[in-house]
Amino acid sequence: MKDERGINYKFEDLIATLSDEDKDKVRKGLKPTSRDVAESLPIIRRKAVDMLEHYVTGPLTGGFKAQVAAVSRHAAVLYRHMLNDARAELLTKVRNFDPATLRDKDLKDYTWDELVLLRAWHYQELLRRIEFVPVISAGNEQKSGRWQEWTDPQRQQEHIEQFLEPFPELPKDNPWAVEHPLEPDPVPGGMIAMNPWSDTRTAPVEPGLSPWSDREHRPIAFLIVKSMLLTGFDAPIEQALYLDRPIQDAELLQAIARVNRPRTGKEEGRVVDYYGVLNNLAATLPAYKGNGPALSAVRRLSSEVPDLEAAAAEMQRFLDGLGITRLDTAEDVTGGLWALGDPATRADFDTKLGAFLGALERVLPHEAALKQIPSARQWAVLQRRVRRHYRDDTGGQFAMRAYGRKVRAMIADHLELPELTQVIAPVSLLAPDFDEVVGRIPEARESAAEQVQALRYHLEERLEQEDRPVYRTLSQELQEILDEFDGRWDEIKQRIGPLIDRARKAEQADPAVADLSPVEQRLYTKLSEQLAEQSAFDQLGQEFLRNLTVDLGSLISVHVNRASWSANESSLGDLRIAIWHRLRKAGLKPRERDPKPLRDLSNAIAGYAQQHASAFRARGRGQ
Known part of the structure; x- marks a missing residue:
């Protein structure tokens, strides 16, 4: 006051x-009583502004939703109006906000208002559309029809079902990469020009407006209750409970449990106490006194800060132990790349960084977390560089999906700086710009090492898919070069170039079968290499091999598309026999009267067909 x-x-x-x-x-x-204070319109208005700011900087960024527990049914309805007003006022500020003013500013120097505006600007399309819906029991006002929208059981069930649905879409992680279409803002009271979520259809969407504008229903982000849905309500999508009513014992624990239901990307639930319920747990949870597991479910956000600081210190100690003391320049990051060459060390790095980023996600947007953002950015850049260079991730790529959305929003732009991305070569050496990017790397060791890792990854991937002799030979020659010229990167670079050229040539289709489907081209290569490895057969012409390939491809496709096909020995045996007969029918016979070469060839082709059954199945279906 x-x-x-x-x-x-x-x-x-x-x-x-x-x-x-x-x-x-x-x-x-x-x-005044405590209820008088809790129902005061000016106080509810101030709390609604605070709730919306917390929601925009926290749960909304992860695609999560929230619940408000009000002191009365009247207060619940007031909260709907005040949240709508708070949203309208915030979007008015967003309309006049230029995010470019913050782009070069250090996150730890952001004011709270700047952080709120940046997040609201980032999520403005969704923020315009979210709905705040009371779910309250009926009372004396039922006779006059007042609050019927919020008390009718059928409408309540519809609202609950909509609340449990995920948001249709979230913006890109990087706020600076988002472009917002021009569209009207809500006005106080929650209405929007040409209200596109009313029960009647609106006019066609104007050019340049968001596709959202044609949707019939607004996504429900907040449920506002007095007592309903605080217990026995399973809502994993709910992450925040804004508590503005007295509550204790089992009801309090069950209310807290609402936000702790597990869901992908949800590290924790958050309870924001506006009533002082959590100030004295001995008073609000007397029945659970001494019950450690029950009480441990409730922790203050500030209590997570020491864990965050400990995780950051542990991460820094780990890097210091590897000699990685600075990551300010590209050269520093490259030094970290070499220090993390051992796979076991990289696994430890990922584990410790994951613990730090998980703690950071839980504490954001607390000011203590903002102070850790510079370190988070540097360590994430190092992780991206390391994972891409050593091709540790699935597909050799680097993805930020393991990070929480709040963390991703803070570091995404930094990971896409040109000075970082221009020296990161494509994963595949078959990429058209691979040589160009590697050529921009000035240091011989880094340039040659990138070629080595790309070739090694390419060969390992190909050998896992199909065991061609050319891949085995190239793998062996690569290892021989690395052993012979250990650490002499100029010479390694000079000798690895021809290996890369041969690896690329091995991917090119033989002109004789260029018009065949990809699966037939690969079968042609497999058949040619198998025959070349066996001296028992006479050299065959290209036309003969081409026709035999098409014939075998059709045979295999028919087999793997049968309802009885499976990868068991019985199905494979039937396929081997069918291939053997087809080879014999085509006139393929060993020079000697030895049945073993033809049997071995049949087994090899059948094994290849089993390994690539999905491709042959698609061919048989004309896909």
């Missing part, structure tokens, strides 16, 4: 002429 002493003085002056007895009556009669 502002100027509490001044207000008290004026009140006493106002009742100064009354008797002492009357003064006591007036003082007692005017004393």
Whole structure:
């Protein structure tokens, strides 16, 4: 309260002429109850602004939703109106906000208002559309039809089902990469020009407006309740509970449990206490006194800060132990790349960084977390560089999906800086710009090492898919070069170039079969290499091999598309026999009267067909 002493003085002056007895009556009669305070419109309005700011900087960024527990049904309805007003006012500020003013500013130097505006600007399309819906029981007002939208059981069930649905879409992680279409903002009271979520259809969407504008229903982000849905309500998508009513014992624990239901990407639930319920757990949870597991479910956000700081310190100690003391320049990052050459060391790095980023996700947007963002950015850049160079991730790529959305929003732009991306070569040496990117790397060791890792990854991937002799030979020659010229990167670079050229040539289709399907081209190569490895067969012409390939491809496709096909020995045996007969019918016979070469060839082709059954199945279906 502002100027509490001044207000008290004026009140006493106002009742100064009354008797002492009357003064006591007036003082007692005017004393507001806690419910009076909780239902006060100005106070609800201020709390609604605070709730929306917390939601925009936290749960919304992860695609999660929230619940408000109000002191009364009347307060629940007031919260709907005040949240709508708070949203309208925030979007008015967003309309006049230029995010470019923050782009070069250090995150730890952001004011709270700047952080709120940046997140609201980032998520503005969704923020315009979210709905705040009371779910309350019916009372005396039912006769007049007041609050029917919020008390009708059928409408309540519809609202609950919509609340449990995920948001249709979230913006890109990187706020600087988002482009927002021009569209109207809500006005106080929650209405929007040409309200596109009313029960009637609106006019066609104007060119340049968001595709959202044609959707019939707004996604429900907030459920506002008095007592309903606090217990026995399973909502994994809910992450925040804004508590503004007295509550204790089992009801309190079950309310807290609402936000702790597990869901992908949800590290924790958050309870924001506006009523003082959590100030004294001994009073609000007397029945659970001494029950460690029950009480441990409730922790203050500030209590997570020491864990975050400990995780950051552990991460830094780990890097210091490897000699990685700085990551300010590209050269520093490259040094870290070499220090993390051992796979076991990289696994430890990933584990420790994961623990740090998980703690950071839980604490954001607390100011203590913002102070850790510079370190998070540097360590994420190192991880991206390391994973891409050593091709550790699935497909050799690097993805930020393991990071929480709040962390991704803080570091995504930094990971896409040109000075970082221009020296990261494509995963595949078959990429058209692979040589160009590697050529931009000035240091011989880094350039040659990138070629080595790309070739090694390419050969390992190909050998896993199909065991061609050319891949085995190239793998062996690569290892021989690395052993012979250990550490002499200029010479390694000079000798690895021809290996890369041969690896690329091995991917090119033989001109004789260029018009065949990809699966037939690979079968042609397999058949040619198998025959070349066996001296028992005469050299065959290209036309013969081409026709035999098409014939075998059709045979295999028919077999693997049968309902009875499976990868068991019985199905494979049937396929081997069918291939053997087809080879014999085509006139393929060993020079000697030895059945073994033809049997071995049949087994090899059948094994190849089993390994690539899905491709042959698609061929048989004309896909």
